[in-house]
Amino acid sequence: MLEIKKLTKCFGSQKILNEITLAVKPGEIAFLLGPSGVGKSTLLRVLNNLETIDEGTLLLDGAPLKPHDVGMVFQQFNLFDHMTVETNITFSLIKAAGKTPQEAQLIAHDLLTRYGLSDKALLYPSHLSGGQKQRLAIARSLAMKPRVICLDEPTSALDPMLTNYVAQTIQDLAKDGYVVLVASHDIGLLNKLGCTIYLMKTKGEIAQIAKSSDFEKNPANYPLIKKFIEGHQE
Numbered sequence: 001m002l003e004i005k006k007l008t009k010c011f012g013s014q015k016i017l018n019e020i021t022l023a024v025k026p027g028e029i030a031f032l033l034g035p036s037g038v039g040k041s042t043l044l045r046v047l048n049n050l051e052t053i054d055e056g057t058l059l060l061d062g063a064p065l066k067p068h069d070v071g072m073v074f075q076q077f078n079l080f081d082h083m084t085v086e087t088n089i090t091f092s093l094i095k096a097a098g099k100t101p102q103e104a105q106l107i108a109h110d111l112l113t114r115y116g117l118s119d120k121a122l123l124y125p126s127h128l129s130g131g132q133k134q135r136l137a138i139a140r141s142l143a144m145k146p147r148v149i150c151l152d153e154p155t156s157a158l159d160p161m162l163t164n165y166v167a168q169t170i171q172d173l174a175k176d177g178y179v180v181l182v183a184s185h186d187i188g189l190l191n192k193l194g195c196t197i198y199l200m201k202t203k204g205e206i207a208q209i210a211k212s213s214d215f216e217k218n219p220a221n222y223p224l225i226k227k228f229i230e231g232h233q234e
Helices: 040-047 085-095 101-114 130-143 160-175 212-217 223-232
Strands: 002-011 014-024 029-033 055-060 070-073 148-152 179-184 196-201 205-211
Touching (some): 014 029, 014 040, 014 055, 014 205, 029 040, 029 160, 040 070, 040 148, 040 179, 070 130, 101 130, 130 148, 130 160, 160 179, 196 212, 196 223, 205 212
Parallel strands (some): 029 196, 070 148, 148 179
Antiparallel strands (some): 002 014
C-alpha cells in the first residue's frame, strides 16, 4: 500500500501541498481531481522524486518510498526525440538498471508488443501519433518494474476520441496490481473509471473524498465534488 502522510510542499512562501494524506492499495486508482494550480501534478512529481518535500512521510508497504518504486507518465510524454522507440525503453534499462543490451532489448520487445508498437521499434517519436506516444511513455515507465504508476493529465495531449482507450489502459494497470494515481480535470475520463476521487482545492488541500461508485449513486452526499463536476461538464 502507498501511504502519503501529512505531505507539505512549498515553493518559496507559497504552500502548494498542505498536509496531504491518502492511502492507495495495489489494484486501486486514486483520481486527483481539481483545477489547474492546486498541486495535482506537484504531488505526482514528489512521488517520482522530481521534487523534494518539506514535511510528511511517503511509505510503500510500511517502508520509505524509493524512486525506483514509481513510474511516471508525463502530460507531454517527455520522450527522447533523438532516440528510436526501442531505445527510449532500453536506454534507462542499461544505464540505470544495469541490464545488458540483449536483456534490455528483450524487455523492450515484450512491452512494445503488449502496447501494439512492435512495428514502430526503429522509428523515432516524431513519427508516432499522440496515442502511440502515450503508449510508449507507459511502456517505458513499466520497463523499470515500478509498483506505483503516476499519470499526469493523461488525456490532455490526445484527441478526445481516445478517452475510452486511456480509461481502459488505466484500468488494466490497476488490474495488473499497480498502485495507480491519475491527476486530471477531465470529467469524461473520470466517468469511465472505477476509482477513489480526491478533490483538491486551492492551497493544496484535499477538500473531499469519494468512491466513484458512491458518488454515482448519491452525488448530493459529496457537494464539493458535485459542484466541480457540474462546472466542468460540457
